[in-house]
Amino acid sequence: MKSSDVAMNITCVATKSTDVAIVGGGPAGLMLAIELGCRGVNCVVLEEDVAEPDFPKANATSSRTMEHYRRRGFANEIRQLGLVADYPQDIVYCTTLVGRELTRFAIPSRSQALSQSAFGDYGEEHWPTPELPHRCQQMLIEPVLRRRAQQYPSVNLMLGAQAQSITMDTQQVTLAARSSTTGDTFDLTARYVVGCDGPRSLVRKTCGIRYSGLSEESRDFFGGLMLSVYFTSSSMYSALGKSPAWMYWAVNAVQRGLLIAIDGVDKFLFCLQLKPGQTPETVDFKAAMFAAVGCAFEFDLIAVAPWNAGFTLVADQFSQGRAFIAGDAAHLFTPTAGMGYNTSVDDAVNLGWKLAAVMKGWAPDTLLHSYEAERKPIAHRNTAFARAMADSIGIINVPANVDAPGADADAVRQQLGQALSKHVRNEFNIPGLQLGLRYEGSPIVASEETPPPADLPNEYLPDARPGARAPHIWLDGKSIFDLFGRDFTLLCFDDAGAAGHATRRASGLEANAFESADVNAWKEAAAGLGIPLDVLHCDCAQARALYGAERVLIRPDHHVAWRGDAGADAGALLALACGRAISSSLAQQHEPAFAKAK
Numbered sequence: 001m002k003s004s005d006v007a008m009n010i011t012c013v014a015t016k017s018t019d020v021a022i023v024g025g026g027p028a029g030l031m032l033a034i035e036l037g038c039r040g041v042n043c044v045v046l047e048e049d050v051a052e053p054d055f056p057k058a059n060a061t062s063s064r065t066m067e068h069y070r071r072r073g074f075a076n077e078i079r080q081l082g083l084v085a086d087y088p089q090d091i092v093y094c095t096t097l098v099g100r101e102l103t104r105f106a107i108p109s110r111s112q113a114l115s116q117s118a119f120g121d122y123g124e125e126h127w128p129t130p131e132l133p134h135r136c137q138q139m140l141i142e143p144v145l146r147r148r149a150q151q152y153p154s155v156n157l158m159l160g161a162q163a164q165s166i167t168m169d170t171q172q173v174t175l176a177a178r179s180s181t182t183g184d185t186f187d188l189t190a191r192y193v194v195g196c197d198g199p200r201s202l203v204r205k206t207c208g209i210r211y212s213g214l215s216e217e218s219r220d221f222f223g224g225l226m227l228s229v230y231f232t233s234s235s236m237y238s239a240l241g242k243s244p245a246w247m248y249w250a251v252n253a254v255q256r257g258l259l260i261a262i263d264g265v266d267k268f269l270f271c272l273q274l275k276p277g278q279t280p281e282t283v284d285f286k287a288a289m290f291a292a293v294g295c296a297f298e299f300d301l302i303a304v305a306p307w308n309a310g311f312t313l314v315a316d317q318f319s320q321g322r323a324f325i326a327g328d329a330a331h332l333f334t335p336t337a338g339m340g341y342n343t344s345v346d347d348a349v350n351l352g353w354k355l356a357a358v359m360k361g362w363a364p365d366t367l368l369h370s371y372e373a374e375r376k377p378i379a380h381r382n383t384a385f386a387r388a389m390a391d392s393i394g395i396i397n398v399p400a401n402v403d404a405p406g407a408d409a410d411a412v413r414q415q416l417g418q419a420l421s422k423h424v425r426n427e428f429n430i431p432g433l434q435l436g437l438r439y440e441g442s443p444i445v446a447s448e449e450t451p452p453p454a455d456l457p458n459e460y461l462p463d464a465r466p467g468a469r470a471p472h473i474w475l476d477g478k479s480i481f482d483l484f485g486r487d488f489t490l491l492c493f494d495d496a497g498a499a500g501h502a503t504r505r506a507s508g509l510e511a512n513a514f515e516s517a518d519v520n521a522w523k524e525a526a527a528g529l530g531i532p533l534d535v536l537h538c539d540c541a542q543a544r545a546l547y548g549a550e551r552v553l554i555r556p557d558h559h560v561a562w563r564g565d566a567g568a569d570a571g572a573l574l575a576l577a578c579g580r581a582i583s584s585s586l587a588q589q590h591e592p593a594f595a596k597a598k
C-alpha cells in the first residue's frame with residue numbers, strides 16, 4: 001500500500017469502531033490479527049510505520065513459530081525466505097573470523113530442512129516436529145505477515161496510524177490516533193485493546209503496568225550498548241576463507257563480534273558491543289569490524305543501529321480489564337537463543353483464539369484471564385533461558401593468547417573450543433525450549449495427578465499431558481497437526497491398533513449414526529455450548545501410545561486441554577477449556593484499575 005492511500009484511509013475516518021484494537025503491527029500484532037482474521041473477528045491494527053522494516057532484528061524462527069505459520073498455511077512461504085536454499089545454517093566460532101575455527105555446529109540448509117528431520121547432529125527423535133527451526137530475518141517475515149493479515153476481510157491494517165492515548169471503562173476502550181503521514185486525528189472505539197507495541201508500549205504504560213527483572217546486566221559481550229552494522233560486501237566470503245555459516249562469532253581477547261549472513265550472497269549484519277566511553281556516534285565501528293574479522297575488506301554500509309543487550313524483563317501483569325499486552329510489550333529478552341520474537345508470536349496465538357472465542361460468543365470473558373496465567377510463566381521461563389545463555393557466551397573466559405602461534409596456544413584453543421562446543425549445543429539445540437512448553441496449572445486445562453516431567457531446554461520428551469503442546473506424528477505423510485480443526489478437535493482412538501494410519505475428520509456438530517454414543521455426546525455438548533469442535537478419528541497405534549489416552553481434547557493453539565477415556569463428562573470438560581469455570585468477569589475484577597488508568 002502506498003502512504004498516500006493510507007493517509008486517504010485515515011482522513012475519511014473520524015470515529016471508527018471495531019471489536020479488537022491492536023496497537024503495533026510487528027510480529028505480535030500481525031500474528032494476532034491473523035488469528036482473529038481467520039475466525040472472522042473484526043480488528044484494526046494501528047501501526048505507526050508505513051514502510052516495511054528494512055533493518056535486521058530477529059534472525060531465528062523457532063520450530064514452534066514455524067508450526068504456527070504452518071497452522072495458518074504459510075510456513076512454506078516463510079521457508080522460502082532468507083539464506084539461499086542450499087546455504088548451510090551453521091554456527092562457527094573463530095579466533096578472528098578469517099582465523100582459526102574453534103568449533104562449528106552444523107545446521108541443515110532450508111532445502112534440507114524441507115526434506116529431513118535431523119537438526120545438526122540431532123536426529124528426528126530429538127526434534128519431532130514437521131517444522132525445523134528456520135533462519136530468516138524478521139524484516140523479511142513481517143511483509144508476509146502484513147500480507148497474510150490483510151487477506152482477511154475482517155482485518156483493517158492501518159499503516160501510518162499512531163495510537164496516542166487510550167481511555168477505558170467497563171464497556172469499551174477508546175483510542176485517540178493520529179496519521180503519521182498527514183497529521184489527521186481520529187478516534188477508535190473497541191471492545192478490547194491489545195498492546196503489541198514493543199518495549200515502550202503505550203498500552204502497558206497507560207495501564208500502569210511495570211516490567212520486573214533485570215536491566216542492562218553487563219557482560220563482555222551481549223551485556224551493554226550494542227551496535228548493529230548492516231552492509232553489503234561481495235568480497236566477504238573470499239576474505240573469510242572457510243565453509244559458509246549463518247553465524248560467525250569472533251572470540252578473542254581484543255575484539256569480540258558477531259557476523260550474521262543475511263542472504264548468503266552479499267548482505268551481512270555485524271554486531272559489536274561498545275566499550276566504556278564509546279558511543280554509537282563516536283565509535284570507529286569499521287576498525288572494530290576489521291579487528292573482529294581479522295582483515296580489512298571492501299563493504300558498502302547500508303545502516304547502523306544501536307540497541308541494548310542485558311534485559312531479562314517480564315511485565316507484572318499481562319492484562320488489565322479490557323487491555324492486554326503481548327510480545328516485547330510484555331517481556332524483553334537478550335537475543336541469545338533467539339526467543340524474543342518467537343515468544344511474541346506464541347503470545348499472539350494464545351490470546352488470538354481466546355479473544356475470538358469471546359467475540360464470537362462461545363466463551364465468556366473469563367476465558368481471557370487464562371492468557372496471563374498461561375503466558376506469564378512462559379515469559380519467565382524463556383527470558384531466564386536467554387539470560388543463562390547470555391552469561392554462558394558473554395562471560396566465557398577468553399585467554400589473551402587464544403590467537404597466538406604454538407603448542408600452548410593450541411591447547412588453549414582446544415579447551416576454549418570444547419567450552420564453545422558445549423555452549424553452542426546448549427544455546428541452539430533447544431527442542432525442549434521450543435516444543436516442550438506446557439501450561440501447567442492453567443485454569444483452563446484439566447489436571448493430572450502424575451507429577452509433570454522435567455522441563456529441559458535441550459531435550460524434548462513428547463508428552464500429551466494437559467497443558468502440553470500436542471505432540472506431532474506423521475500419519476500417511478501428513479503431520480497430525482494438519483488434520484486438526486481450526487478450533488477445538490476431539491482426537492479419538494477407538495480402533496487404534498489397526499494396521500493402517502487411516503484418519504477421518506468430521507466437522508459439524510450433528511450427532512449421527514456413524515459415531516459412537518460417546519462421540520455423539522461430545523458433539524451434542526459442543527453444540528449446546530456453541531463451541532466449534534471437529535472430531536478426528538485415528539487408528540494408528542503409535543499415535544495412540546503417544547497421546548496416552550482414548551480421547552484427547554486439542555485446543556485451537558494445538559495444546560492439550562484434556563485427555564482421558566470415553567465416557568467422560570464432555571460438557572464439563574468443554575466448559576473448563578472455554579473458561580466457564582473461571583469465576584470473576586474481567587469487568588468485575590478490574591473496574592477500580594480502569595478509573596486509575598484514565
Ligand SMILES: Cc1cc2nc3c(=O)[nH]c(=O)nc-3n(C[C@H](O)[C@H](O)[C@H](O)COP(=O)(O)OP(=O)(O)OC[C@H]3O[C@@H](n4cnc5c(N)ncnc54)[C@H](O)[C@@H]3O)c2cc1C
Pocket residue numbers: 023024025026027028029046047048049056057058059060138161162163164196197198199201202228307326327328329335337338339340341342343344
Ligand atoms: C538486534 C536484535 C536482534 C534480535 N534477534 C532476535 C532473534 O534472533 N530471535 C528472536 O526471537 N528475537 C530477536 N530479537 C527480538 C525481536 O526483534 C522482538 O522480540 C520482536 O520484534 C518483538 O515483536 P513485537 O511485535 O512484540 O514488537 P515490535 O517488533 O517492536 O513491534 C512493535 C510495533 O509497534 C509499533 N508501535 C509502537 N508504538 C505504537 C503506537 N503508539 N502506535 C502505533 N504503532 C506503534 C512499532 O512501530 C512496531 O512496528 C532481536 C531484537 C534485536 C533488537
